[in-house]
Amino acid sequence: MNTSTTRLEPQALQRLLLNRFAMALGTYAMAVLLLMLAIATGYGQVPLAVPLLGGVLLVLSQLVFFLLLRSERNLRLRDPGMIEAQVLVALFWQTGLLGCLNGEARGTLLAFYAPILLFGLFQLPARAFARCAAFGFVGFVGLELWDAYRLQAVAPELPLLQLATLFAVLFWLCLFGRYINAMRQRMHQRRHALVAHQNTLRGMMRQLEDQASTDELTGLCNRRHFLRLAERELTRLPAQGQYGLALIDLDHFKRINDRYGHAAGDRVLQTFATLAQACLREGDVLARYGGEEFVLLLPGVNLDQISICCERLREAFSTAEPLGLSLGGLSLSIGMTRLQRGDNLDLALQRADQALYRAKHNGRNRCEASWEPTDARTGRRSASS
Numbered sequence: 001m002n003t004s005t006t007r008l009e010p011q012a013l014q015r016l017l018l019n020r021f022a023m024a025l026g027t028y029a030m031a032v033l034l035l036m037l038a039i040a041t042g043y044g045q046v047p048l049a050v051p052l053l054g055g056v057l058l059v060l061s062q063l064v065f066f067l068l069l070r071s072e073r074n075l076r077l078r079d080p081g082m083i084e085a086q087v088l089v090a091l092f093w094q095t096g097l098l099g100c101l102n103g104e105a106r107g108t109l110l111a112f113y114a115p116i117l118l119f120g121l122f123q124l125p126a127r128a129f130a131r132c133a134a135f136g137f138v139g140f141v142g143l144e145l146w147d148a149y150r151l152q153a154v155a156p157e158l159p160l161l162q163l164a165t166l167f168a169v170l171f172w173l174c175l176f177g178r179y180i181n182a183m184r185q186r187m188h189q190r191r192h193a194l195v196a197h198q199n200t201l202r203g204m205m206r207q208l209e210d211q212a213s214t215d216e217l218t219g220l221c222n223r224r225h226f227l228r229l230a231e232r233e234l235t236r237l238p239a240q241g242q243y244g245l246a247l248i249d250l251d252h253f254k255r256i257n258d259r260y261g262h263a264a265g266d267r268v269l270q271t272f273a274t275l276a277q278a279c280l281r282e283g284d285v286l287a288r289y290g291g292e293e294f295v296l297l298l299p300g301v302n303l304d305q306i307s308i309c310c311e312r313l314r315e316a317f318s319t320a321e322p323l324g325l326s327l328g329g330l331s332l333s334i335g336m337t338r339l340q341r342g343d344n345l346d347l348a349l350q351r352a353d354q355a356l357y358r359a360k361h362n363g364r365n366r367c368e369a370s371w372e373p374t375d376a377r378t379g380r381r382s383a384s385s
């Protein structure tokens with residue numbers, strides 16, 4: 001019940017319900033004023049004490065709704081808006097109001113059935129709305145019958161006309177309520193379809209993002225993604241923290257391709273990716289930098305730990321046996337550096353590349369380091385390993 005309001009946050013829902021309640025109070029005030037006007041102009045048919053007592057009871061009945069709303073007890077109800085209850089109470093008072101008037105004025109104030117039922121028209125399910133309309137109609141019929149009995153009315157034309165009019169209006173409102181419900185259901189279905197569509201699109205976007213950031217052959221992240229990630233990490237680096245950065249290049253990889261074929265070369269790359277990941281910790285990032293070159297980011301490590309980790313990778317690869325291949329003598333070279341706060345990633349990569357170049361130059365199958373940044377003016381390292 002009341003599907004559109006129950007989806008709101010409780011606070012927003014309460015605000016909305018209190019606003020609606022204030023509107024209902026305004027409608028009551030208007031109806032009471034009109035009743036007083038009708039009585040003052042001679043259309044009343046009961047002693048003044050009756051509408052006065054009715055007014056006090058009306059205020060009390062609204063106080064109950066107000067207290068429920070203020071204490072937020074209404075939120076525990078199946079319909080926190082208490083729409084059906086409020087409409088039924090309003091119809092009860094409308095019947096009472098009409099009962100205070102004689103037949104002529106009654107016809108005029110029949111119009112108040114419309115705003116009362118409009119409160120429920122957009123919120124109540126069709127069946128609940130029909131229940132309210134039937135309650136209103138039965139009340140009015142009861143009123144007319146009571147008057148006919150009490151006053152022994154001899155001319156039933158006017159009451160019958162009023163009954164027929166009320167019936168027609170209520171019937172029309174019920175039909176319109178059904179139409180609104182059908183529309184709401186269709187919109188609900190469309191919204192569901194849209195949400196499903198949106199989720200599919202989100203899934204596809206995620207897939208595309210994954211594809212755009214992953215190296216297809218090894219499943220590692222690619223260079224672009226790594227650079228983005230490393231830049232981000234660099235901005236988060238605490239003042240005393242440092243990252244290890246290493247460029248890893250498989251030795252004589254061209255020979256493997258040439259001797260055993262490109263597919264074998266691919267398998268060697270995959271083997272390296274798998275075994276390297278097994279050697280690394282959870283937060284370490286390994287990426288394929290391009291071709292047979294990889295890049296590694298090691299968060300929160302000191303220089304010794306960087307060297308130990310790279311040595312571990314080198315040794316593990318030297319004993320690797322890519323499935324179905326007996327290559328023997330696999331090796332790799334590593335250039336290491338560190339990243340500190342305020343470092344430039346490009347310069348740090350250049351440092352690692354220089355160290356890698358030294359490793360290749362010094363006979364491959366080794367790790368070399370360039371820990372410190374090069375002085376921009378002199379081109380000399382402030383310190384190096």
Ligand SMILES: Nc1nc2c(ncn2[C@@H]2O[C@H](COP(=O)(O)OP(=O)(O)OP(=O)(O)O)[C@@H](O)[C@H]2O)c(=O)[nH]1
Nearest residue numbers: 249250251252253254255257262263265266291292
């Ligand atoms: N199988 C395979 N080979 C690749 C891939 N990407 C690059 N290569 C090859 O990797 C080889 C790299 O050769 P080089 O740059 O000469 O390096 P190297 O033979 O490893 O020699 P050093 O690095 O000096 O030890 C080239 O033959 C590329 O074709 C790939 O995805 N799969």
